[in-house]
Amino acid sequence: MIQLGKFNTLKVEREKEYGFFLEDSEGDAVLLPKSLLEGESVKIGDETEVFVYLDSEGRTVATKKRPLIEVGKVAYLEVIGISSFGAFCDMGLDRDLFIPMREQRFKLLKGKKYLFLAYIDKTGRLAGTTNVDDYLDMAEEGTYEVDQIVSGVTYARSAGETLKLAIDGKYRGIMLGNEHDNVIYPGEVVEGRIKRIYEDGVIGLSNRKKRLDAREEIKEDIISYLKCNGGEMPYNDKTSPEEIREVFKTSKNYFKMALGGLMKQGLIEQNAFGTKLIEK
Structure with a gap:
């Protein structure tokens, strides 16, 4: 039986001026217009793979062109x-x-x-x-490893900002609301680190950096900001979380940890007005 919306391997039975008639083993036939040969040549007696669909006029036709999607995919x-x-x-x-x-x-x-x-x-x-x-696969053991960096397409988002993603366009993944900083919408491609692989094969992702890596990166951002602004900035560990996120793209918790680390290193000092570089 010829399947609509899928690839079919059919036999070329006869040729007309406008195309070839292809048949399956049960004798069902479909037209392959010569305009849809895509530069390939076929002849009577050949078996050829074609995609079968309804054209804009509702006629069943075959094409050698490969679509971007097929039924069930x-x-x-x-x-x-x-x-x-x-x-x-x-x-x-x-x-x-x-x-x-x-x-x-x-x-x-x-x-x-x-x-x-x-x-x-x-x-x-x-x-x-x-x-x-329901049409995405669960990852089998050994397919991915914890801490591996992968990318996925977001296809659903819950009220709590939990994201559902198709990892590599194939495997079911999830990114909890506390594992990403930005608002991410369906259709967006997200890169993240595999944090865990659940027992059912769902891949748990995070696009937050590991705690130490994130703190070191924020420390560099703070020093760079200070150097670009005359060694001073109006931000300290009392600054609102909203301001910190707007300027440094991070949480207040990470920002405070980075400030604490820089003070222990003797690189900065805080006061009621903000933070200053310590000149050496």
């Missing part, structure tokens, strides 16, 4: 159009992948890329959904 696609009833994504063919409104778990924006799962809708056409969770 997840892919990272760009939204190229928005309407009142759904969105359209570039799937690499002469027609777009339609994402119905009911299949959008979050607002899609034109020009942005997101993870989508392809399926066949009730009309037989290829469609997509942002509900990809």
Whole structure:
């Protein structure tokens, strides 16, 4: 049986001026238009792999062009159009992948890329959904190691800022709200360190630096800031967390630890007005 939205290996049975008719072992046939050969040559009697779908006029056709997604698979696609009833994504063919409104778990924006799962809708056409969770794999033992740096695409975000990610576009991952500093939206690519691998194979990520590394980096940022501002700054361990995050992109806790370390090294001193470099 010829499968829509998937790759099929079919036999070339006959040729017409406009294309080739391909058949499966059960005698079901589909047209491969010569305009969709993509420069490849086929002849009667050949077996050839093609992708089968419904074109813009609702006709079943085969193509040698390889789409960016197929039924039952997840892919990272760009939204190229928005309407009142759904969105359209570039799937690499002469027609777009339609994402119905009911299949959008979050607002899609034109020009942005997101993870989508392809399926066949009730009309037989290829469609997509942002509900990809059940189609991602769990990491098997040995696939990844703790502390390994990986990247993933965010596909869901909870009220507590916990993120769900597809690691390497394939494996299910999670980043808890306290493991990232910035607001991260679905569709964004995130790089992080594997903090743990749960028993069920879900990968726990963090994009916070290890405690010592982060403190050392913040210490360098403080010294650099002081040197660029005449050796003084209006920030100390009494400064509000909001100001610290805005200027130094870190938490107040890390900032205070870095200040304490610099004072122990005799490099800075604090007063009621802020912090100063100690001249040596």
